[in-house]
Amino acid sequence: MANNEVQNQSLIEKLQLIDRRIIFVFIACAVVIPLLVGATMEEETTPIVQAFFDYVENLPEDSRVLLSFDYGPTTAPEIQPMADAIVRHCAERKCKLYMMAVWATGHNLTGETIVNVLNPEFPDYKYGEEYVNLGYKAGNQGLIRLLLVDFKRMYSTDAAGTAIDSIPMMENINNLKNFDLIVSFGGGFPGIKEWVLYAGDPGNVPVGGGCTAVSAPLLYPYYPNQLIGLLGGAKGAAEYENALITAYPQYENKRMAGMSLMVSQTVSHMVIIFFIIFGNVLYFLHRSKQKANGIEGGQS
Amino acid sequence: MKRTVPLAITFIVGTVLVLADFIPHKPFGNLGDDFSLYFDIIAVFAFLLGGGNLIRVHLTKINRKRPDWQFSIVTLVGFVVMLAAGIFKISNPEGIQGDVAAIGSLFNDLYMYIFTPLQASMFALLAFFVGSASYRAFRAKNIEATILLIAAFIILLGRTPFGLWLTEGLTGDLAFLQIPNLANWVMDVPNLAGQRAIMIGIALGVISMSLRVILGVERTYLGQDSD
Numbered sequence: 001m002a003n004n005e006v007q008n009q010s011l012i013e014k015l016q017l018i019d020r021r022i023i024f025v026f027i028a029c030a031v032v033i034p035l036l037v038g039a040t041m042e043e044e045t046t047p048i049v050q051a052f053f054d055y056v057e058n059l060p061e062d063s064r065v066l067l068s069f070d071y072g073p074t075t076a077p078e079i080q081p082m083a084d085a086i087v088r089h090c091a092e093r094k095c096k097l098y099m100m101a102v103w104a105t106g107h108n109l110t111g112e113t114i115v116n117v118l119n120p121e122f123p124d125y126k127y128g129e130e131y132v133n134l135g136y137k138a139g140n141q142g143l144i145r146l147l148l149v150d151f152k153r154m155y156s157t158d159a160a161g162t163a164i165d166s167i168p169m170m171e172n173i174n175n176l177k178n179f180d181l182i183v184s185f186g187g188g189f190p191g192i193k194e195w196v197l198y199a200g201d202p203g204n205v206p207v208g209g210g211c212t213a214v215s216a217p218l219l220y221p222y223y224p225n226q227l228i229g230l231l232g233g234a235k236g237a238a239e240y241e242n243a244l245i246t247a248y249p250q251y252e253n254k255r256m257a258g259m260s261l262m263v264s265q266t267v268s269h270m271v272i273i274f275f276i277i278f279g280n281v282l283y284f285l286h287r288s289k290q291k292a293n294g295i296e297g298g299q300s
Numbered sequence: 301m302k303r304t305v306p307l308a309i310t311f312i313v314g315t316v317l318v319l320a321d322f323i324p325h326k327p328f329g330n331l332g333d334d335f336s337l338y339f340d341i342i343a344v345f346a347f348l349l350g351g352g353n354l355i356r357v358h359l360t361k362i363n364r365k366r367p368d369w370q371f372s373i374v375t376l377v378g379f380v381v382m383l384a385a386g387i388f389k390i391s392n393p394e395g396i397q398g399d400v401a402a403i404g405s406l407f408n409d410l411y412m413y414i415f416t417p418l419q420a421s422m423f424a425l426l427a428f429f430v431g432s433a434s435y436r437a438f439r440a441k442n443i444e445a446t447i448l449l450i451a452a453f454i455i456l457l458g459r460t461p462f463g464l465w466l467t468e469g470l471t472g473d474l475a476f477l478q479i480p481n482l483a484n485w486v487m488d489v490p491n492l493a494g495q496r497a498i499m500i501g502i503a504l505g506v507i508s509m510s511l512r513v514i515l516g517v518e519r520t521y522l523g524q525d526s527d
Contacts, residue, residue, distance in 0.1 A: 020432045027431035041461055046484060073416035074423035108401045108411045115403055135399065138347065139340035146336050154340070160399040213459070217491045221499060235459050266460035268427060273456055275435040276449070283439045 012286050016279075023275065030271040034263040040255065041262040043238035045246075052208050052229025053243040055181070056086065061094045063180040064173070068195065069113075071186030072105030075212050080109065081237035081257035082210035083185050084117045088251075089244055091122045096169050097131040098179070100155070102143055102190050107136040107159065128167045135159030140190040144198040148176045175203070181228075182207045187215025196226045210236060234261035307516045314514035354379060385410055451486055458483020 045053065059065070067087065071079045090097055099114070101107045110133055118125055125131055134155050137143050146154050151173050152164050164170050172178060176199045184195040184207065192209035200207035206228050211219060213233025223230050231240055237258030245251045313335055320332025358372035384390065385406040392398050392405035401408050440446040457463035463479030470477045476485070512518035 016436075018435075020436075023432050023435055024428045027428050031427060043461065044464065044480070046480075073419040076416070077420065108408055111399075111401050111403060111408065112412075133399070135401075137340075138343045140343065142336045142339035142343065146333065146340065149333050153337075159401070160394060161397045217487060218495060220487055220492050221496050233459075262461070266462055268431075269456045269460050270462060272431055272434045273453065275431060276438050276453070279435040279438060280440055280449075283441075 010289070012282055012289065016282050016286060026271050026275075027268060030268040031264050034267050035260065037263075038255070038260065039263045040259040041238070041266060042259065043235060043242050043262055045239040045243045048223055048230050048232075049236055049239040050229075050243060051224065052231065053089070053240060053247075055206065055208065055228045056089050056093060056095075057247060059090075059093050059095055059180060063093070063095045064098065064178060065090050065095045066098045066100065066176070066179045066182045067110075068182070068184045069099065069101040069106035069110045069186070070103045070184050070191045071109065071188065072103060073109075075186065075188075076109055077261065078212050078233050078237070079185050079210055080112065081234065081261065082231045082240060083109070083113050085237060085240045085244055085256065085258065086183060086210065087113050087117050088121065089240075091118060091125060092248055094130075095180075097125075098134060098169075098173070099132065100134040101136040102140060102194075103186065103188070104136050104138075106186070110135075110159075128162075129169055132167055132169055133159045141194040141198050144176075144190065144194055148199050148203045151175050151178075176205055177203045179205055181205075183209065185210045187211030187219060191215075192219055192227070192230075193222070196222050200226055234258055234265050238262045303519070303522060306522055307519070311514055311516065314510065318514075351379070351383075382407070382410055382415075451490075454479060454482045454486055458486075 056065075067083070067090075069083065087097065097118075099110045101110060114131070114133060118131060127133075135158065137154055139146070139154075143154060152170075156164055158164065158167060176182065182195055182199055182205055184192045186192070187209075192207070192211055192215075195207050195209070199205055207226065208228045208230070209219060210231035211233075213235065216230060216232030216236070219227065219230055231237060235258075238256075238261070239258075241251075241256040241258045245256075316328060316331050317335055320328040320335075323329070324332075355376065358376050361372045362369050362376075386400050389396050389398060389400060389402075390406040392400075392402050392407070394402045394405075398405075401411070438449060438452070440449050457466065458480045463483065467478040475481065509518065513521065
């Protein structure tokens, strides 16, 4: 009985009911092969990313930049390239970097950026003088609100337990208003929105952000008045990397994560577009066939 | 008494925090900051409660051999090992006073080599489901679905260099029809308008709900028998 039903199915119906594992294989190939090949793709920088880049580019030497790593391993493939690119850029501008996290999972990823970018590429950057890792603190938006009033009340030590007053670069830091720029990586809660609402707006401190592609549309209303710029997903990271290479040609031959991911993303988008078109063609063919059958049935 | 005290605390704290925003001077300004600090302390205790609750729930599940109780063992072992690695800073090169996430510590190794791949794999599954859904569910069945489909097309193509490559021949007055420009327009105009409307709606809802909570009209947060 079941076999007869399968045999009676038209090719269109069979294609519509195709085993989803076949689709999974296409997606897997689209994502994995470009990553294995190691190809990179340049991205033209859009105004919202360029505005962020220009702001950092125009920061004077020794500007104080607070970087909050508000994400976890789930979104790290999209956000870590942004964090790396912005840290690279800030270090090129000789800014002082204050790293922290309002997400428990963000603290370890701060270490990744320090170990993979800051230490090998900028060996002259000294801990405590040019950069500091303050670590994670609980409290979500409550923490941000308190940092705006009294920074050292919440951070009495850095992540390694060193007294905050013994760290030279913390000397004139009393609250968030002492920073020239706050950058939040991560579009979840708490994240960019909370930094805007509880620090940027009440403290009049410029805030920039980098988030996943799915979170970016939710944050567009804050640009340009409350966010100096926004990096959305792997594309945002690739755009920032492109701007960085344009301004600093020494990075031209450096393999950057955002640009590598863009090849994978482009191919997988193409596969998805193909599936949408193909699926709709099958849908309309099936519908027209059903209509035709209905008319024939009515006539008979 | 069981209901009056929490209602009184909510009323006092809520009113003071609202006033602190409009009158940022003594005593309201300071009280607002103090309450934020209390929130921070309570948040830390919530971790303890959360941990305790996790142990209780999973121990009960193992004891009563409920379906899939074996997974609870994995959860508890993972919880205890990670907790011990963090608290006692096992194999931490910086010692017991060092950074909990120092490179080379057991905590960081567990995080980087177990937790990260597990979480990244879970999130990566999304790509497969999006691919499957694009083939099976994304149909132009009616006008609304067709508009959504067109917008998705523009964004999908606009988010890749392929979109520019397809339409880079459109220059001058027609440059706005280049797919990346159309994608930016979708994000900057319809998306922005929709998001703003949602945000304003949510904000009004939050204000209304907050007033109900502060004034004691809304009592569901007190749990059962709140009426």
